[in-house]
Amino acid sequence: DTGVSQDPRHKITKRGQNVTFRCDPISEHNRLYWYRQTLGQGPEFLTYFQNEAQLEKSRLLSDRFSAERPKGSFSTLEIQRTEQGDSAMYLCASSLASVAGELFFGEGSRLTVL
Amino acid sequence: AQTVTQSQPEMSVQEAETVTLSCTYDTSESDYYLFWYKQPPSRQMILVIRQEAYKQQNATENRFSVNFQKAAKSFSLKISDSQLGDAAMYFCAYRSFKETSGSRLTFGEGTQLTVNP
Numbered sequence: 001d002t003g004v005s006q007d008p009r010h011k012i013t014k015r016g017q018n019v020t021f022r023c024d025p026i027s028e029h030n031r032l033y034w035y036r037q038t039l040g041q042g043p044e045f046l047t048y049f050q051n052e053a054q055l056e057k058s059r060l061l062s063d064r065f066s067a068e069r070p071k072g073s074f075s076t077l078e079i080q081r082t083e084q085g086d087s088a089m090y091l092c093a094s095s096l097a098s099v100a101g102e103l104f105f106g107e108g109s110r111l112t113v114l
Numbered sequence: 115a116q117t118v119t120q121s122q123p124e125m126s127v128q129e130a131e132t133v134t135l136s137c138t139y140d141t142s143e144s145d146y147y148l149f150w151y152k153q154p155p156s157r158q159m160i161l162v163i164r165q166e167a168y169k170q171q172n173a174t175e176n177r178f179s180v181n182f183q184k185a186a187k188s189f190s191l192k193i194s195d196s197q198l199g200d201a202a203m204y205f206c207a208y209r210s211f212k213e214t215s216g217s218r219l220t221f222g223e224g225t226q227l228t229v230n231p
Contacts, residue, residue: 003158004158031217033217040223041224042207043219045220048217048218102164103161103219105151105159106158107158
């Protein structure tokens, strides 16, 4: 399968715990995006990378959130001291670095904070 | 900042019939892209169709077509000959033409489409 893969698909945690999600993009794609989607809403942009450089972060990405893409390949999104409001689907997407580059999405990682 | 609005939270259509999903957007830019994405239950979002704002001709992909009205900032999706597999959440999305935007998308709230047999 050469699509975007995300792991884990579902994570249940208690408030205050840290969680980490991983995204493996399509191999030749140098841009990688993280979005958050709450129930009944459209995805909201969180951050994106071009290769290993994090070029933009949304104001939605509080200090408790950190994303990395250490070698320009896979990416991790860590949420520290989770809150119930963090419960959402976290979507990863990748694309080629061009304005016309189509975004390809993974199936998402659903976070439930109890 | 750009905004995208989908005013129809839910729509339904009979199999083989035609349905139109609405989308409006707000931007001060003159060049941009518009998209319709489909998100089936528990599946990844996939691109249905896209439109470049500088093109006057409406995009078409098989049974899917758009009605792009740039002056009105309207971008509707028409699905002809609806099939059961078309049932999904549909999102309208905007992307700036500016390279500095990094190709990120701004999504609407979505329209849940039900196809009745």
